[in-house]
Amino acid sequence: MNTALSRRTFLRGTVVGGAAVAALSLSPIPRARAEVTEERHRAVVVGSGFGGAITALHLGRAGVQTLVLERGIRWPTGPNAETFPHMLQPDRRMSWLSSAPVMTGTPPIPTEPFTGLIERVPGNGMDVMCGAGVGGSSLAYHGMTVQPDGQRFSDSVSSRIDYDLLASDHYRRVARMLRVATVPDDLLDHDRYRSSKHFLDRASAEGYDTFRVPMCIDWDFARRELTGELKPSYTTGDVIYGVNNGGKFSVDVTYLAEVERTGHVTVAPLHRVDDIERAPDGTWIVHVDRIHTDGTVLERKRIHTPALFLGAGSAGTTRLLVKAKAKGFVPDLPDGVGTGWGNNGDRVFAVTSPLVSPGDHQGGPACVGMRDYTDPAGPLMIVTGPVPFPVDVGTTTMIGLGIVDGRGVWHYDAGRDDAVLNWDQAYDRELTRAIEARIRRIAGPASIVIDVNAVDINTFHPLGGAPFGAVCDDAGRVHGQSGLYVVDGAKIPGSTGACNPSMTIAALAEYGADHIVSRDLDRVF
Structure with a gap:
């Protein structure tokens, strides 16, 4: 056993693992009389979100016996299931080992700790929301599957990677696997989708480029809700904690289903990773x-x-690497570990329009949007964010995304035995103002627009911490560390071209896995 391991103590706080990240230890974690078991596997993947699942699929297809470590549980669902919690009815399923819901807008009613869907990772200047469970953050995200164009990709993700190759091959693989489709006319014309239709009308009237958001959703499930065949979920906007009816092609029912069919990959839920170390x-x-x-x-x-x-997500992967470097478990990791982090330019606004009501139980998910690439603050995208209010209060939400520099940094905190994010609100202030200005134009002069993130500063789209160039190559190989790979959003420096990041994370995982399996298999492992 090396000296780093001999210094290690097992009686620490909550640890990193699963499809995203572990909780910071705010209270002691109970421990049974746990034995220490030694295991050996040809390949190990940490996390079962987009990056981890896609990597595991390539390994499984290549015949590599692989173990996927996931900190959360499986969430089988639909139709008419009650697998997932409802936004306005708090219960223990909402949050990762927390005594209260961590989501903005959910009543803060205490619950007993449970390995729930979303963890809030506190930072200095920004908190990070991370998914937990087999399938990672794909369980709770709306299903937006948006591809940036080549210029925006080059500006924000990488100017070295061949975007044309990604567009002709890897992005297409993702779209096929997730069965991407846009909201159909009959649903958009229904009164439940009044807020979405009004958004398109108003944005078009202001001269913006509007579009229907590509979604990994079978919209027939929403139709069946409107006929009364299924209990409402999509059509009431109650989707932020998952879709109970099914019909969403999340990672667990797409990539991971294929992973397990290879017969070479084992997915291990409720396995939480604490540290990594080089032997x-x-x-x-x-x-x-x-x-x-x-x-x-x-x-x-x-x-x-x-x-x-x-593949533990930007925050999870970054925290593992920062801890390993600081504690001497892998002392010669690149100096760029912990840098290049950004929030994808996310900003959420509550919009109250007294002249045109969005209705109650607004249909979703976030299925329409607009783009503006002319603002001096840089390109941006704004989408609707329907909310499941049981009564019409005249309010909906709009979500802006843009390009920010990856200026956030994670530092090791010995007192917590964890890495902590440091983010300055000045980093995205100009972009936030641009997003708000566009939303005010769309909403109209009589509307009340409130910056929700000015009060509750968080992001669902963490990126960076182990960025291309500074930490890893284009395939995700960590510099100077044979057999160590970053396969998730941690390698993207801050944003993905003014759109949500899931499709780009997935396409880059496909791209990286192609390289790794073709060049490293039987040579490195």
Whole structure:
């Protein structure tokens, strides 16, 4: 055992793993009399979101026996299921090992800790919302599957990667797997989608380029809700914690279903990764807690592998790398670890329009939007954000996204034994003003527009922390660390071209896995 491991103590706070990240330890985690188990696997993937699942699929198809470590649980659903919680009815399923819901707008009613869907990772100047569960953040996201154009990709993601190749191959793979479709006319014309239709009308009248957002959704499920065949979920906008009826092609029912059909990959839920370490022989050790749904540690594991793929999401992957470097577990990691982080330019606004009511139980998900590439603050996109208000209060939400520099930095905090984000609100202030100005034009002069994130500063779209060039190559290989790979949004420096990042994360995972399997298999692992 090397000196770093000999210094390691297992009696620490909540740890990193799963499709996103672990909670900061704000209270002691209960521990059973847990034994330490040693395991060996040819390849280990941390996280089962887009990056981890796609990487595991390529490995499985290549015949590589692979273990996927996921901190959360499985969430099988639909039709007419009650798998997921409802936004305005708080229960323990909402939050990752928290005593209260972490989502803005949900009543803050205390609940018992549970390995729930969303974790709020507190930072200095910005909190990060991260998904948990088999399928990662795809469980709770709206399903927006948007591809940036080549110029915006080059400006914000990478000018080295061949965008034309991605567009002709890798983005298309993602669109096929997720069965992307836009909201059909009959739904958009229904009164439930009044707020979406009004958004398109107003944005068009202001001269903006409007569009229907590509979504990984079977819209027949929404139709069946309107006929009364299914309980409402899509058509009332109650989708932020998952869609109970099914019909959303999230990672668990697409990529991971294919992963498990290969017969070469095991997905292990309720396995929370604490630390990663390089062994004296150059292979990798993953320190894992197998946990109960209340957070109790049931078993401690040291998993050995020659190939370690980090797909724990931007925050999760970054925290593992920052901790490994600071604590001497992998002391010669690149200096860029922890840098290049951004919030994808996210901003949420509440909009109250007294002249045109959006209605109650506004149909969703966020299925229409507009683009503006002319603003001096840079290109931006604005989409509707229907909300499941049970009565018509005249209010809906609009969400802006743009390009920000990856100027956020994660630092190790020894007191917490964790990495903590540092973000200055000045980094995206100009973009926020531009988004607000566009929303005010769309909403009209009589409308009240409130910047929700000015009060509750958070993002659902964390990117960076292990960016291209500074930390890894274009395929995700970490510089100077044979067999260590970054396969998720941590390698993207801050934003994905003025659109939500899921499709680009997935396309880059496809691209990276092509390179890794063709060049590293049987040579590195």
